Each structure stands twice: as C-alpha cells, then as structure tokens.
Amino acid sequence: MNMMGFKRADGRIGIRNHVAVIYTVECAHHVADTISRGVPGTEVFGFAGCYQDTYAFRMLVELGRHPNVAGVLIVRLGCESTDVNALAAQIAVSGKPVELIAIQEAGGSLASIELGKTIAARMIRDAERHRRVPIGLGDLIIGVECGGSDATSGLSANPAAGWAVDRLIEQGATVIFSELPELLGCNDYLLSRAAGEAVKARLTDGLKRARALGNALRTFAVSAGNEEGGLTTIEEKSLGALCKAGTKPISGILKPAQRPELPGLYILDKVGLLDSSSLTLYEENDSDGLVTLLASGAQLLLFTTGRGSVVGSVVAPVVKICGNPQTAVKMADNIDINAGGIIEGTDTIEDVGAELLKLIQRVAAGERTKAERLGHKEYAIPYKPGRACDMYTS
Template identity: 75%
Template sequence: MKGYKRADGRLGIRNHIAVIYTVECAHHVADTIARSVPGAEVFGFAGCYSDPYAFRMLVELGKHPNVAGVIVVRLGCESTDVDALVKQISASGKRVELIIIQEAGGSLASINQGKTLAAEMVRYAQETQTVDMALSDLIIGVECGGSDATSGISANPATGWAVDCLVDQGATVIFSELPELLGCNDYLLGRIADESVKHQLLNGLERANDLGNRLEAFAVSTGNEKGGLTTIEEKSLGALCKAGTKPISGIIKPGQRPSSSGLYLLDKVGRLDTQQITHYEENDNDGLITLIGSGAHIILFTTGRGSVVGSVVSPVIKICGNPVTCRRMADNMDIKAGDIIEGTHTVAEVGQEIVERIVLVAEGKPTQAELLGHKEYFIPYKPSRACELG
C-alpha cells in the first residue's frame, strides 16, 4: 500500500485539508468553507476560554499525518491562543492559513477567502509524494460502543485476534477506556513486565474506580443493560478481549504518541481531588478524538447494539458482533462479526477479515461511515487540574 509522505517524516493514509474553528462563533464559517470543497474536514473547539486539553487536541489533529494542510478560522476575540495553535501545527511542516472573521470583513468575506484557500490547498495536496507503506507503519486505535452480551464472544475477540496479528507484524495499537476495564486488574497487570508501567496502570484503575464511585455510576449504560450486560465487571471482561493477548508496552496520555511499535493503553482519566470531580469521557466521539489525537490512522470500533458514528481525520471501521444488529443496520457496518454467533465463521476468520479490511482502508477504500458522511467529533472542556496530559 501507499502512504502520503509528510514533512515531519510521518506517513498518512488520507489527504484531508482540515478547517479548524477556535470558538463556536466561527463554526458556521468554517463548516461552510469545508462543505464547499471536497477533501476538506471541519472540526474545532466551541469554548471561548482557553482549555489546555482542547488546545492539545486541536494541535495534534492538525499535525496528524492524515492531514495535508490546515485552515484555522477564528472570530477574533476568543481567549484561546490562536497564534500559538498556528505556530505549533506549522512546526510539523504543514501549510497553515489563518482567517480572522472580524478582520476579514465578516462571514461572506471569510467564507470566500476560505473557499479559495481550501481549493488551492486541495490541489496542492493531490501532488503530495506517496511512498510504500506497510502494516508496521500504521497506528490503529481500538474503541467500543453500544456493547451487548454478544460483544465479548464475537466482535471483541475477533478484534483482539486482529490486534495480536497487527502487533506481530510491527504495527502500533492503542486501546483505552480504563473505566470499562475495572475488574480486569490481574489480567492487565499480568501483561506488563515493567514495574513503572504497572504503577501507572494501578494508579489509572484506582482513579477510574474512584470516579465511578463519586459519580455513583460506572460505564454501563441503559442500552448495555438492555443488551444483556449486568455489571461493569462483565462488560470489562468483554472489552478487554478487543486488546488481544500481547504484552502492554506502555501507557500514554491524550495527545501523546507511542514511542515505538507494540500495544499501548491510553489513560484518559484525570486526577481527582476533594474539590472537583474530573471530566470523564463524555461519549464515543470524545473517545475517538483522543485516539486520533494520539496518532491513530484508523479506528476499529466494535458494537453490539449498533452505532452510526464516524469521525474526522481518521476512518472508523465498524465491527458488529450481534447478527440481528448486523442485518438491521447493515448500511453502517463494515465487518459482520455476528457470523461468529451464528457459527458460519470462526473468531480467527473474522479477525483475518478485519486485518484485510485495514489494508483496504489504508489503500483508500472508504469505510461505511465515510460513505454515509458520518464525521462526528467531540472536544469538551477538560481543565488542566482534571486531566493531566503528561
């Protein structure tokens, strides 16, 4: 397969132009610019006041190797340090253009300026050098949503099989969702040889458990319960399956990229103190963004109840473990892991299908979410005291 060679040496599998708004007031202008030019993606942060977590997500999404160029759209009076945002993204070697609505003459003038810039950047991106790319060059994120009783015996084990295969071939895989791994402490600790990493893991699990107790709610939704899951431990055992069986090489924080190939755990649970309950993961789109912000080229997303979400920057491959859901939501699903439940395919056969689909998507084949235009994302406020970025 071929990848797009970026100035910082990283390889991308998509060639997007990112249109980033830095306050909700600039959202409409940025969205109109992106919608007018095929190949452009819009995302941003709604808040007027600066937030370290959101700032870091915007920087890492802008620097992502699936992005060829960036247009930043600001209103002009927000508190976010937009000049620093532009400078940090530019440091990756990408072309970054800034539109300030209040200085450009308002919405129409800004949109026209943005359309011209976006069209020019798309043409330039099409000339980007491509080079040979292997599985070992990929970073793959793993996420689940809308889990049910089938997830732990179909979609998640098949994804785990694929994760093991990817790690064996030198790829980098990131899994996360510590609040959905509670009760799996011994299994996780048994996969870590480094004592410092064990300490980080225990600390993260303690924070996740403390968070659940303070909120009086753990990561089991009404939909999970209707799908047959009864406890967080039961859900956790199924969720752990999607991380395969390989050793855990390290633990990273949002916005950090793995230092080498292997399997990594992304810790998104912030510090807890007596004055403040940390922000926790708001929804699946928040989870997808953190994985992409840590460099994931592609996301493997397992579901049993069903999910429609895609994301910006990196394609999302949907893996459905419930055969009824596979048939009912066929347009949204890429891989029918429900075949495992019905006995027509094995875990290994579906796992191999996942690996093969990763290669096809990396070569440019659109996922179902891409075909349907699903580009959901979510970047919330996460104050620095509540979310250590490392």
C-alpha cells in the same frame, strides 16, 4: 496487498490526504463548516469554547499535526481567548502549510467564506500533488474503541478485533486502546500484561482513578442500552471490552495527545488525575473517545459494537465491527464487518479476525469505510477542567 501512503514533512505516514478547517470558537463554527462543505476533501473540526483551555488547545495542535492532514486553515472570530497564533505556530512545526482567517478582520461571514474556500481549494490542489509511497502494516497506528456493547460483544466482535490486533502488532504496527472506566474488574488481567513495573504502576494508578470516577458519578460505564443488550455488571462488560486488545504485553500508558514512541500495544488513560481535593468529573462518550485516539496519532480506528453504532470521525476512517448478527443485518448500511457468524457458529474468531485484517489493509490503501461513504463525522472536544489534561512526564 500493495498499500500506499503519504509521507509528511515530519516523517509521519498518512493514509488520507485531507485539508483541515479548524474553528477556534463556536462563533466561527458556521463559517468554517460552510467553507468545508464548499470544498471537497476538507475536514472541519474545532473547539467551541470562548476561553483558553489547555486540554482543548493541545488536542487541536495534535489533530492539526495529524499525518492524515496535508494542510490546515484556521478560522477564528477574532476576540476569543484561545491563543490562535500559538496554535498556528505549533501546528506548523510539523512542516505542513497553515493559514489563518480572522472573521472580524476579513469583513464578516460572506467575505470569510469566499476567502476560506479560495485558500482551502488551493491547499487541496497542493495536497493532490503529494507523492504516495509504499507502506506496510508497521507504519500504522490503529486506535481501538467499543460502544453500544451487548452480550455478544465479548464473544464475537471484541475477540475478532483482538485477533487482528495481535497480528498487527506481530507485523510491527502500533495499537492504542482506551476506556479505563470500562476495564474495571479486569485489574489482575491488565496488570499481568504490563511490560515492566513502571507500566504496572501507571495501570494501578489509572484503575484507582477510574474506580473513584465511577463512585463520584454513581455509574460504572454500564448504560441502559448495555443492560437491555444483556450485560449486567461492569465486570462482565470489562472482560468483553478487554478482548479487543488481544493478548500482547501492554508496552506503555499514554495521556490524551501523547504519541507512542515505539511500536506495540498501548492503553490511553483519559481519566483525570487525583489531587488532594478533587477528581475531574467527566463521563466519556464515543465521539470524545475516537478524537483522543486521533490526537495520539491513530491513522485508522476500529470500533466494535453489539447494539449498533453509526459513529464516524474526522480525519481518520472508522471501521465498524458488529458482534450481534441481528444488529448487523438491521444496520447493514453502517457495519463494515459482521462478526455475528461467530455467535451463529458459521465463522470462527480467526475467520472474522482475518477478514478484518484484510479490510484494514484495503482501508489503509484507500478503500472508504461505511462511515466515510455516509459522511458520518461525529466529533467533540469538551472542556475538561482540573487536571484532566495532565500528561505523564517520565
């Protein structure tokens, strides 16, 4: 298939051509959202907190630099503690245009909205002039997430996604999967796939912190919905979740907002780091999971489910793969790939994986996913205190 993408000033490849409207405090959220709703082609996101947060700041920088973003309009109130000028400057390093509105200086909500619409519309017109270039699967970074899992997930949707992941990596693509707390019980399998001792050591450390987090939260990533869907233990859920990562070696470990340096398979470690006194307590959710994959550069997201999910995301399209044939029928409006034929015996894992691979190519070429058509843009950047924002430095 002839795939075309947008080559950015920093050399990265985008498969969408959005203008981002970023708010820097909850007080600016309504103005930013109103600007975005008035200008098609824009994506609104931001950080609600009034106080500076290292984790959120770095996430906003990387989302602003995202290859699916052509330009950035930042909307601030004017008295938040986030260093908005530094945010604009760091996003601008990517070579894309960045403009800033301060509501207190612009004259309030109405004046800021009108000014913002004018700026955003101009950025959209400029973005439409960006030349598209031929791209291949090797230009893609794919994020893989699961949510609303049930007993079918590990038998159908996740293995089919894993089949496609293997083919993507063979074609030179980069794939990132995450959810260390949902991989407990797979320790030996994960470690056997580590590409070297350094990766194995980081995996071991990450699994140790994930277990400590589960003990501290008194839950091991098995929800009531998982149990109702037939999953009984974290080990059972984990074995199914690991299937979506295929069979290739794990090339490296990333922390949130770190990008992979080379093609291959990566795991995103979102669990806070242990220090001498505490573990950062934070329970993950699907929206946060997708945003962290975006901040590591994923231009397209795969989301497997059994119970069903409506989740979409800002900036990048989300492809929904459902493993439960009954759910896929009931939630047909939300599901892109019905993997339920594997359960019913009418399709093989390879059949559904090949269908998914073709859809990935079409979406990369511009076809909209169900979540995009419906306007689903679930999104969250929470405060993550302590050392949740620490990054690997070697």
